[in-house]
Amino acid sequence: xxxxxxxxxxxxxxxxxxxxxxxxxxxxxxxxxxxxxxxxxxxxxxxxxxxxxxxxxxxxxxxxxxxxxxxxxxxxxxxxxxxxxxxxxxxxxxxxxxxxxxxxxxxxxxxxxxxxxxxxxxxxxxxxxxxxxxxxxxxxxxxxxxxxxxxxxxxxxxxxxxxxxxxxxxxxxxxxxxxxxxxxxxxxxxxxxxxxxxxxxxxxxxxxxxxxxxxxxxxxxxxxxxxxxxxxxxxxxxxxxxxxxxxxxxxxxxxxxxxxxxxxxxxxxxxxxxxxxxxxxxxxxxxxxxxxxxxxxxxxxxxxxxxxxxxxxxxxxxxxxxxxxxxxxxxxxxxxxxxxxxxxxxxxxxxxxxxxxxxxxxxxxxxxxxxxxxxxxxxxxxxxxxxxxxxxxxxxxxxxxxxxxxxxxxxxxxxxxxxxxxxxxxxxxxxxxxxxxxxxxxxxxxxxxxxxxxxxxxxxxxxxxxxxxxxxxxxxxxxxxxxxxxxxxxxxxxxxxxxxxxxxxxxxxxxxxxxxxxxxxxxxxxxxxxxxxxxxxxxxxxxxxxxxxxxxxxxxxxxxxxxxxxxxxxxxxxxxxxxxxxxxxxxxxxxxxxxxxxxxxxxxxxxxxxxx
Amino acid sequence: xxxxxxxxxxxxxxxxxxxxxxxxxxxxxxxxxxxxxxxxxxxxxxxxxxxxxxxxxxxxxxxxxxxxxxxxxxxxxxxxxxxxxxxxxxxxxxxxxxxxxxxxxxxxxxxxxxxxxxxxxxxxxxxxxxxxxxxxxxxxxxxxxxxxxxxxxxxxxx
Numbered sequence: 001x002x003x004x005x006x007x008x009x010x011x012x013x014x015x016x017x018x019x020x021x022x023x024x025x026x027x028x029x030x031x032x033x034x035x036x037x038x039x040x041x042x043x044x045x046x047x048x049x050x051x052x053x054x055x056x057x058x059x060x061x062x063x064x065x066x067x068x069x070x071x072x073x074x075x076x077x078x079x080x081x082x083x084x085x086x087x088x089x090x091x092x093x094x095x096x097x098x099x100x101x102x103x104x105x106x107x108x109x110x111x112x113x114x115x116x117x118x119x120x121x122x123x124x125x126x127x128x129x130x131x132x133x134x135x136x137x138x139x140x141x142x143x144x145x146x147x148x149x150x151x152x153x154x155x156x157x158x159x160x161x162x163x164x165x166x167x168x169x170x171x172x173x174x175x176x177x178x179x180x181x182x183x184x185x186x187x188x189x190x191x192x193x194x195x196x197x198x199x200x201x202x203x204x205x206x207x208x209x210x211x212x213x214x215x216x217x218x219x220x221x222x223x224x225x226x227x228x229x230x231x232x233x234x235x236x237x238x239x240x241x242x243x244x245x246x247x248x249x250x251x252x253x254x255x256x257x258x259x260x261x262x263x264x265x266x267x268x269x270x271x272x273x274x275x276x277x278x279x280x281x282x283x284x285x286x287x288x289x290x291x292x293x294x295x296x297x298x299x300x301x302x303x304x305x306x307x308x309x310x311x312x313x314x315x316x317x318x319x320x321x322x323x324x325x326x327x328x329x330x331x332x333x334x335x336x337x338x339x340x341x342x343x344x345x346x347x348x349x350x351x352x353x354x355x356x357x358x359x360x361x362x363x364x365x366x367x368x369x370x371x372x373x374x375x376x377x378x379x380x381x382x383x384x385x386x387x388x389x390x391x392x393x394x395x396x397x398x399x400x401x402x403x404x405x406x407x408x409x410x411x412x413x414x415x416x417x418x419x420x421x422x423x424x425x426x427x428x429x430x431x432x433x434x435x436x437x438x439x440x441x442x443x444x445x446x447x448x449x450x451x452x453x454x455x456x457x458x459x460x461x462x463x464x465x466x467x468x469x470x471x472x473x474x475x476x477x478x479x480x481x482x483x484x485x486x487x488x489x490x491x492x493x494x495x496x497x498x499x500x501x502x503x504x505x506x507x508x509x510x511x512x513x514x515x516x517x518x519x520x521x522x523x524x525x526x527x528x529x530x531x532x533x534x535x536x537x538x539x540x541x542x543x544x545x546x547x548x549x550x551x552x553x554x555x556x557x558x559x560x561x562x563x564x565x566x567x568x569x570x571x572x573x574x575x576x577x578x579x580x581x582x583x584x585x586x587x588x589x590x591x592x593x594x595x596x597x598x599x600x601x602x603x604x605x606x607x608x609x610x611x612x
Numbered sequence: 613x614x615x616x617x618x619x620x621x622x623x624x625x626x627x628x629x630x631x632x633x634x635x636x637x638x639x640x641x642x643x644x645x646x647x648x649x650x651x652x653x654x655x656x657x658x659x660x661x662x663x664x665x666x667x668x669x670x671x672x673x674x675x676x677x678x679x680x681x682x683x684x685x686x687x688x689x690x691x692x693x694x695x696x697x698x699x700x701x702x703x704x705x706x707x708x709x710x711x712x713x714x715x716x717x718x719x720x721x722x723x724x725x726x727x728x729x730x731x732x733x734x735x736x737x738x739x740x741x742x743x744x745x746x747x748x749x750x751x752x753x754x755x756x757x758x759x760x761x762x763x764x765x766x767x768x769x770x
Contacts, residue, residue, distance in 0.1 A: 165719040166683060168631040185719075192624070193718055210719040212711070362727065510687040 021375035076111070083283070085276045086261045088251070091243050094263075098124050106131055108144075111219030112180075114239070116142050118205060122247045143208055143217030145180045164189055165212060183209050187526035191226045198231045202238045202245075211236045254286045255279035278416075280456065292539030294458040301463035307400065322346055335494040337413070351404060401466040405459050411494070418498065419448040424506060434504070434514050443522045447497045450525045454490045454532050458483070461535065475543050482538055486531040493524040570580070621653055625682040629653075632721050644726045653678050656692070660726060664735040672696050674729070675705075676722055686716035688759055691724060697739035700732060706747045706758040707732075708742065713759060 086094070091577050095117075104115040119142050120126045131138050139145070161170045165191035176184040185193070189210075197204035207223070209216040220239065224232055244250040244261040244386050253260045253275035260275050264283070272289040274280050280289035281296075290298045310358035336350040347356040461483050468476050500521075504514050621629065629652050636646055639679040655676040661667025672695065677688040678684050682689070691705035711720060711728055714731040752761075 076766075168635070183719075189718065192684050196681070210715045210717050212715070212720055212724075451756075576724055608656075 001055040039422070054604055066193075082265050082267075083273055084263045084265065085253075086244075086491065088240060088259060091240050093238070095122070098122055109219070109221070111221040112144055114143065114220055115217050115489060118239075118242050118246060121249075122243050124248075138524070140215070143206075143215050145214075145216045177222060179209050179216050179218045179222055181209050181211070181214050182336065183211040183214055183216070185210060187226060191220070192230075194223050194235075195225050195231055198223075198227065198234050199564060202241065204235060205238055205242055251283070253277060253279055254281055259272050262582060289456060289467070290460040290463075292536045293459070294466045297464055297467055298460065300467065301405075304398070319348070320353065323348050323355075335498055336407070338493055340437050342603055351407065378551050398466065401462045405462040408455045408459035408462070412452055412459065415448060415451045415455060415494070419445070426501075429505060434511055436514075440518075443518055444497070445526070447493060447521050447525045451490065451494050454486070454493075454528060457532055457536060458487060458490060461539070464539070479538075479543055482531075482535045486535045489524070489528040493521075493528045496521055496524055619693055620680065621678060621682065622680050625678060625680065626652065627679060628683055632723070635721075636723060638709060639721045641726045641728055641730075643700070644723075648672075655722065657722070657728065659726070659733075661684055661696075662730060662734045666739055667696055667733050670696065674726070676725075683718040684721070686759070687722070687725070688712075688757055689729075690758060696733060697741060698736050699738065699740055699742055701742070702745050702748055702752075703741055704752055706752065706761070713761075 052417065073514060082204055084090075095114075098117055099110050099113045102108075102117055103110045105128060106113065106116075108116075116127050116131070116138065120130065135454070162176065162184055163170050164186040165174065165183065166185055169186070171186045173184065175471075176186050177190050178184045193210055194204070194207065197207050204223075207218040209218065210216065220235070223235055227235065244252055247263075249264045249266070251262050252258075253262060253273075255275060258275060258277040260277060262273050262275060262283075270289050271283060272280060273283050281287065282289050282291070282295060285295040287295070287298050289304065299305075322340040322344060324340065324344055336352050337347055337356050340346045348354060349356055366541050369429070422444060427438060427444065428437070430441055430444075431438055461479075465483070467475075468479060470476075500517055504517060557560065620735075627637040633652070641757075642645070643660045643662055645744070646760075647656040647658060649656065654719060655678075657674040658678060659672045659674055661672075673688050673692045675692045679685040679687065691701060691707065695701050695703060695705045702708075707729065709728060709732060711717075711725065738768075
């Protein structure tokens, strides 16, 4: 995890100074090829502090011990985590403590305390409250009977022998058992009764006396005394599970095979949870963490995918033909920059199948394959033709978002396995080869953690994009712009981490180039982190910077105020800002920073009126 | 263990059934007759409608099949031939009665089941099939056991 200052710095660096901080200052132009330069309004008093903070953040990179060991998303706040990850032993400990406390406060047996707790979500305070409010109601609901009567004397042959109500045979009373009532059954019938219940599942925890007219609960003491080893194990397991499953403050980690539980700390504000197994999930919906996208969107998207996935499967079979030589290519690396095998060696973008050369600096750094341009063909088609066209467009539109969503998921999975590989073997190898201590290599781990986190965020932004209404064009453009920027940064980082490290692993690159590599990768990590932070912030604002264009002036001011209060910053964007014009006469849009030419007052990118 | 593919009775089950039968012969529940056969695993029980009820002077037959691990598991109880017209009895003989399924307890006996069924019949105020009879019976066409149904016990008045 990052240090206190680090995190605060990152926040202030990204949220105080509008949408686009001055990354260019820290990175050489070769890496920062976005084509938009940033100039801050000169009368902004808070800017100096921000600049320093940003620089600190950048320099600190690689000097933070915690970061190496944590997979926590970089957007999680610094405060005490609002949850605890529990192992099975920890669960048992908590159960024991709760049982102990209830048993001593209520002066009842541990078995009885356990029964009561299970019926009250394992909440000690709730048990105490309800017990002292109405003890007999709790007893009745749980099935605790105060034993007062001697074993029933009816149907007795001898004072020492009574008939078991199950096998209908006579047994000596001292060999028989009853729970908290006076209905005695023989041991083997009890054993079979408990065994049947345990085999039926966790319902065995609310087992009642076999007598149909008796409500008495069967406690764990009796069951554990009677049943065989295997059943004891199962029964204990159900008790442990009940702590999580009957408890609204606890949940199992939904990752397959993971046995940790997460317990919510009362009073906390919980959203994303990182289990000790590394799985990130949303506390509310238990789906994979999807911040900044909302649970509803995720639910709709997953439902849509399950309905359409059969369709998509054949469309998006794992291979694509090389756009040049048409040989099928399977994507086995995480980044979208694909190089076909020799002799073709064509470099292209996996997503749009366009030449990669058009994705970089040559196009002014404008990365455009994240946006979906619906082709509206206006022709003289008849009705059926038109409908067919619409269906096709709608499928194409969905395919577009699904493909990008799924590709990022795949890339995330690949990045996770690459990270594992790195931690298992490559770090040691690099450390030997370049005679560097492990601590000097954590920039690599950080880079990969950032990649995993960013792939996750990016993936969900595509689900969001799919549901963004077509008529909110401005919002859409702004969203796609932020997404595009973030994606470009991430592609660069992912490619650097994935490909350039190879030279240092296998080749005989010198220590000098390794230092360069380190600086580059750490820089890219930091830059990418900032772009994503901005993306996430914008989402969490509900893209509030963009409202309908009629109310631009008021909304911009409102959103600026909102931002400042959120980030507790002292600086504020000056409200009477003048237009920012560069040497070549371009003016930069205040909303999207697009470099406009000409003298119109409306930005040709986001169509928001910029000048007052 | 579904009773639709009966396995032999366990020793415990056989012992218990012998005892139940003996007790039945000595003290049969009022209104019921066990039809003598040498099949311990399937009992056919004659039911006579109680006097002063809708089913007075009517005779029905219950078929009781015992699973291998009876009495830990409930027997399968259905009406054969012409099942009585009753809001909880389907035309295929299946009976919607909780103690035959979820609320079964090994401390219950055939005799106690019979008494429950007679009481269910006696408290009925109309001779009618359950509202979902046709749908349910269609779903059970392949000789499904009522024990495979997830019963939902609506009311305990009838």
